[in-house]
Amino acid sequence: MWQKLFIVIVFIAIVYNLGAGLYFMMTDKGSTNRTVNALTRRIAISIALFALVGISIWMGWIAPHGVVVR
Amino acid sequence: MGQTETHDPNIYYVPHASRWPIIATLALFTTMIGAALTVNKVAVGHYVLYAGLAALVFMLFGWFGDVIRESVKGFYNRQVDVSFRMGMIWFIFSEVMFFAAFFGALFYARMFVVPWLGGEGDGALTHEFIWSGYSSAWPTNGPLKVGGMFETIGAWGLPFLNTLILLTSGITVTIAHHALRAGERGKLLTFLGVTVALGMLFLYFQATEYYHAYHELGLTLGSGIYGSTFFMLTGFHGLHVTLGTIMLLVIWFRCAKGHFSRDHHFGFEAVAWYWHFVDVVWLGLFLFVYVL
Secondary structure: OHHHHHHHHHHHHHHHHHHHHHHHHHHHOOOOOHHHHHHHHHHHHHHHHHHHHHHHHHHOOOOHHHOOOO | OOOOOOOOOOOOOOOOOOOHHHHHHHHHHHHHHHHHHHHOOOOOHHHHHHHHHHHHHHHHHHHHHHHHHHHHOOOOOHHHHHHHHHHHHHHHHHHHHHHHHHHHHHHHHHHHHHHHHOOOHHHHHHHHHOOOOOOOOOOOOOOOOOOOOOOOOOOOOHHHHHHHHHHHHHHHHHHHHHHHHHOOHHHHHHHHHHHHHHHHHHHHHHHHHHHHHHHHHOOOOOOHHHHHHHHHHHHHHHHHHHHHHHHHHHHHHHHHOOOOOOOOOHHHHHHHHHHHHHHHHHHHHHHHHHHO
16 A cells, blocks of 8 residues: 555656646746756656556556456 | 737737637537537538538637747737746646546546445445445446446556657657757757657557457447546547647747747747646556556
């Protein structure tokens, strides 16, 4: 269960950085790097999460839909 | 429409006349009439529908083209810029609400309704008297087995590959974004082009997956609650990827024409952000529909 909770928490961090990108797009109007930096963080965390989920399924730490395929 | 070439930069630009609103109205009206005739199986219905859709595409092309030309001519002052950004905020708000409704439907069915039918919580009596033979599980098409037997698409295989493709496109669009900020045009065009190609590749695999689901797994839009939530979520996401790919393609041509500068590129930034948004929605789908 805690593995799934961890995935959800990391997903929230991704959504936060996506939202930050939108916010900076509105306030900075393209004059700073804050939007592109927030979006860079967003994709970096996404890739890390995807890799983690892949490894977790591979190692058997989590099972898709809770169904263990042997 | 830009009928005047002399424009006061202190005034919010409003075209003196535009034919696009009436064309948009007629196009939408024709499309709706065509759709109504088609679902009622009137012979000429689909011709009317296609004519309406063609008029709609013509209108979008023409209207956006006018907006781009007005922007390039420098008719848009700071106030207009703010209104574009506000428009983007409202558009994204509606998008978030749109996907929240479908994700909400999935969670509600999966966390509450299906367990109730299985006899949990408030559903004890419903289970006892109506669906006594049903034990709740997910994925399911419910106690009546609506749509017949089906198999689900495993997280490995195409969904995994598609997630990889979309995430890679997230990297390439970010590299393009950095390149734009750094004023490196060649790099910008290359990586933006790769992003468009990856978007198309994603759509191709999505279509392949749907074909496989319909023809070999028995999983259709009619496969009870799992089938309907699955195809509603992934289908509307696919529609958004289609839109995003078209928008990125338009932005690629605009970049090639030199419409954007390091500090002045709202069109690019809005579309790049939208692509990130569509990517995050997919990541949510992959996690909540295929994995968790």
